[in-house]
Amino acid sequence: MKNTNKNYLLTAAISAALLNSTSVLAAETDSVVIGTDHPQTISVSAPASTFEQASGTVSNTAWTITSNNAVGLNFTGTSPSATVAGAQDYPQFYKREVDADGNLLTGEYDHLTTLFGAVLSGVQSIANQTTESGGTPTTAELTWEGGTTPTGEPNELVAALDAAVDGVDGPDKKFGSVMPRDSDGTFTITLTSKGTGDVATTQSGDYKISVTLTVTGEEKGDVDASEGTGD
Amino acid sequence: MIIRHLFSIALLITFLLPSANSACGDVGDTVVCVEVPQSILISSDATYIHKETLETVFKVESNAWLDLSFSGTSKSDTGQELDYPRFHKIVVDADGANISNRYDHLETTAGVRVTNATMEVVEINSWQLNSNDPIGTPEHLVLPLNQTLATPDSPDASIGGFLPLDDEGTNRAKVRLFTKGKGTVAEQSGIYRMTITLIVTAQE
Numbered sequence: 001m002k003n004t005n006k007n008y009l010l011t012a013a014i015s016a017a018l019l020n021s022t023s024v025l026a027a028e029t030d031s032v033v034i035g036t037d038h039p040q041t042i043s044v045s046a047p048a049s050t051f052e053q054a055s056g057t058v059s060n061t062a063w064t065i066t067s068n069n070a071v072g073l074n075f076t077g078t079s080p081s082a083t084v085a086g087a088q089d090y091p092q093f094y095k096r097e098v099d100a101d102g103n104l105l106t107g108e109y110d111h112l113t114t115l116f117g118a119v120l121s122g123v124q125s126i127a128n129q130t131t132e133s134g135g136t137p138t139t140a141e142l143t144w145e146g147g148t149t150p151t152g153e154p155n156e157l158v159a160a161l162d163a164a165v166d167g168v169d170g171p172d173k174k175f176g177s178v179m180p181r182d183s184d185g186t187f188t189i190t191l192t193s194k195g196t197g198d199v200a201t202t203q204s205g206d207y208k209i210s211v212t213l214t215v216t217g218e219e220k221g222d223v224d225a226s227e228g229t230g231d
Numbered sequence: 232m233i234i235r236h237l238f239s240i241a242l243l244i245t246f247l248l249p250s251a252n253s254a255c256g257d258v259g260d261t262v263v264c265v266e267v268p269q270s271i272l273i274s275s276d277a278t279y280i281h282k283e284t285l286e287t288v289f290k291v292e293s294n295a296w297l298d299l300s301f302s303g304t305s306k307s308d309t310g311q312e313l314d315y316p317r318f319h320k321i322v323v324d325a326d327g328a329n330i331s332n333r334y335d336h337l338e339t340t341a342g343v344r345v346t347n348a349t350m351e352v353v354e355i356n357s358w359q360l361n362s363n364d365p366i367g368t369p370e371h372l373v374l375p376l377n378q379t380l381a382t383p384d385s386p387d388a389s390i391g392g393f394l395p396l397d398d399e400g401t402n403r404a405k406v407r408l409f410t411k412g413k414g415t416v417a418e419q420s421g422i423y424r425m426t427i428t429l430i431v432t433a434q435e
Contacts, residue, residue, distance in 0.1 A: 030273040030289060041420070069419055134330040
């Protein structure tokens with residue numbers, strides 16, 4: 001009997017020792033980092049077409065871009081050569097010539113000397129500003145080729161993203177990525193165009209151009225969806 | 232003799248393990264009492280994506296009744312510490328550089344469901360869930376245990392205590408945390424994060 005009791009006590013002691021070796025806690029915690037992707041969206045307002053500007057004056061066309069991250073900007077357009085429709089891969093003020101009876105002549109176009117400038121407004125920042133992060137870009141940094149006093153050639157306007165033409169940076173290379181302002185995710189780019197004709201060689205009438213603005217998402221910051229999801 | 236001892240140990244462990252807290256057994260002519268301690272083990276399992284909702288699963292192992300609560304922190308839009316979790320990110324400039332003390336956040340909702348457990352409050356195993364759509368606020372998610380003064384109650388006050396059920400040989404419940412973040416174009420795109428801590432407390 002004495003040995004039996006001893007055995008049971010030994011058994012109980014060993015059991016208690018084994019059980020107490022597990023984690024004994026009144027509370028336990030575990031933390032996870034949960035990540036979710038808020039996607040970039042882009043919308044561009046269609047600007048009103050501009051007519052009836054006198055030769056030698058400027059016309060301003062404004063696009064309002066709405067996005068929640070950075071974008072790139074570039075312009076495209078075409079125009080006819082003196083004889084062939086759509087032959088030039090840049091926009092230039094043109095009109096088809098007419099005869100004395102007012103009939104359109106086939107394969108005969110007149111052009112105005114065309115200049116462009118552009119100005120950004122309402123941005124949070126641009127990639128090519130010289131001020132520190134969180135600072136405001138200068139007026140000069142927000143202006144391409146004279147802005148409202150345009151000096152840019154048509155082929156310079158249509159330079160590809162991050163490209164220069166004839167030593168002149170295109171709008172995208174000049175500005176770099178553009179971050180809209182925080183409050184509503186918008187900013188405006190105003191394209192100023194100016195057409196000047198030679199009274200001796202360019203027929204009077206309405207000259208027009210068609211310019212397309214392409215806005216490309218250039219999302220910045222932490223955009224790795226896999227990072228931080230899960231534990 | 233050694234075999235007899237081992238048999239006795241195995242018998243006693245088998246006898247004691249299913250019960251929590253103290254257990255007394257009349258073994259032969261000697262009463263032996265051994266306190267079986269309550270153990271708790273939590274492991275975050277995985278995060279699953281259900282359309283706009285994220286489901287984070289915690290596995291909770293224990294041999295007794297438990298209460299749950301959550302904690303977490305986040306940043307205000309000006310960089311101040313908040314005592315509740317919500318999806319947030321630091322704002323970057325056009326060059327991708329962080330702008331100090333400028334944060335965006337998403338409208339964050341949360342909900343909780345406990346599964347594979349016996350519930351203290353019969354048929355109530357969730358908090359602020361519409362199906363699997365979380366509708367609770369982060370501020371309410373982190374209310375303390377038994378908090379009933381707010382509307383809605385804290386997760387613990389709504390769900391009550393729970394006892395993990397057997398799951399492949401282990402008493403293991405699952406605490407499922409559902410979260411969702413909604414933003415507009417005013418919130419910069421990118422990855423929004425928050426850290427949430429699950430606190431499981433032994434129910435004495």
